[in-house]
Amino acid sequence: MMSKHSMMILKGIKKGVPIMIGFIPISTAFAVIALQTGLSPLETVLMSVMLLAGASQLMAVNMLAIGAGNIEIIAATFIINIRHLIMSTYVMNKLKDVSKPLKLILAFGVTDETFAMLSVEEPENCNSYFFAGMAAVTYGAWVLGTMLGILLNTFIPASICSSMSIALYAMFIGLIMPSVQKNHKVLYIIGISIVLNIVLGMFLTSSWAVVLSTLLGGIIGSKIVRREKQDERSNADCTNDFGDVRSNLHS
Template sequence: MDSRLPPELRDGVRDAFPLLLGVIPFALVAGVAGVEAGLSPLQTVGLSVVVFAGASQLAAIDLLGRDAALGVVVVTVVVINLRMLMYSASIAPYFRDLSARVRAGCAYLLTDQAYALALARYTGDRELRRPYYYLGVAVTLWVVWQAGTVVGVVFGAAVPDGWRLGFAVPLVFLALLVPAVSDAPELATAVVAAAVAVAGAGLPFNAGLLAGAVVGVAVGIAADALLPGSGDGADATEGHR
C-alpha cells in the first residue's frame, strides 16, 4: 500500500479485510435478490448506492418485489436503520472538529462494522481525532459492497446457492466480535449470549436473539463484578480514558 497515505488510513483498510469474507457473499446476494425481485440492474445498483445498508436494503428489495407502497418501504428502511442514530451519537465526539461536509460523508458511510472498529480504535487512543482510520474501514467496505452488488447483478446465475445470508451475516459479526473479546467477562458475555440465542432460534419474532442479548448483558455485569481482576481492568480503562 502507498506509504504516502496516512498510517491510520492504511490501518483502517487493513483491519477491514477480515470482514470482507462475510461482506462479499452478502453483497452478491443483495445484487441477485434485486434482479430476482424484478428491479432493473440500474435500479438494484442505485438502491445499493443510496441505501448502503445490508439488512434494510434486502428488506426494501423484498417489499418492492411485493409491490408494497413506497411509504411502507421508506418507513421499513428507516426503522431498521434507527440504530445508526445511537452509533452516530456515540462516535460523533471524535469527529467534532471536522467540517459539516466531511461529517455528512462519514455519516453516509456508517455501518455496524465501521462503527465497531473505529470506536474500539478511538477509545484506545484518545489523541487520535482524525477520521482517517474510520474512512479506511468505511470506504473499503463501501467499495467492496458496491462491487459485490454489481457482480451479483451481472453474474447472478453463477452465484452459488449455498452463499446465503444465513452464512454471510453471522460471519461478518463474528469477525467483529472475536477481536473485541479481551477479558473473562467479555468472553462469558459472548459465549452465554450466543448459547441462549442458538437455543431460542426457533422462537417466534426473533425472541431467542432478544433473550440472548438480555441474558448476555446480565452475565457480563455479573462476571465483571465477581471475576478476580475484572474490576481492576475496568478501572484502568476508565483512568486511561
C-alpha cells in the same frame, strides 16, 4: 515516505478488507434477488449506492416481491436502521477531531461492520482518516459486489450467495473473541443482550427488539463492568472508571 494521514487511511483500508470479504457475496446475492424481483440493473445499483444498508436492501426487495407498498417499505427501512443511531453515536464520539461537514460525510459510512471494527480498534487509530479508509473500502465492495451480481445473475443461484452470509457472523465472532479471552465478563454482556433480544422479539418487531436489547444490554453491561472496576479499586491499581473495558477492547 508517506504522510501520517495517508498512513492512517492505508491502515483503515487494511482493516476494511475482512468487511470487504463479507460484503461482496452479500451484495452479489442482493443484486441477484433484486433482479429476480423485477428491479432494473440501474435501480439495483442505485439502491446500493444510496443506501449502503444490507439488511434493509434485502428486506425491500423481499417486500416488493410480496407486493408491499412503497411507503410501507420506507417505514420498515427506517425502523430497521434506527440501530445506526446508537452505532453512529459511538462512532462520532470517537471521531472528535473532525469538522462537522466531514462528520456528515463519514456518517454515511456507519454500518454494523465499520462500527464493529472501530469499536475494537486501538484509540490512536480512532480518527477520521482511519475511518474514511475503512468506510471507502466497504462502500466500494458493496457497490462493486452489486455490479458483480448483475453480471453474474444468470450464472449463480441466489442460494449459494446467501449461504455466504456466514462471513459477516464469522467476522463478528472474530472481533469479540480477543476481548472474551481477556475478560470473561464480556460474555455476560453478550449473553444478557442475546436473551433480551429473544424475549423482546416475542413482543416487538425484530428491528425494535435489536434496538432496545442493544441499548438495555449496554446499560446493564456498563454496570457489570463498573462493579468489577470497584472490586479492583480495592487493589488500588485502576486508571479510570472504564480503563478495564478499554484495555480489553483495544489491546
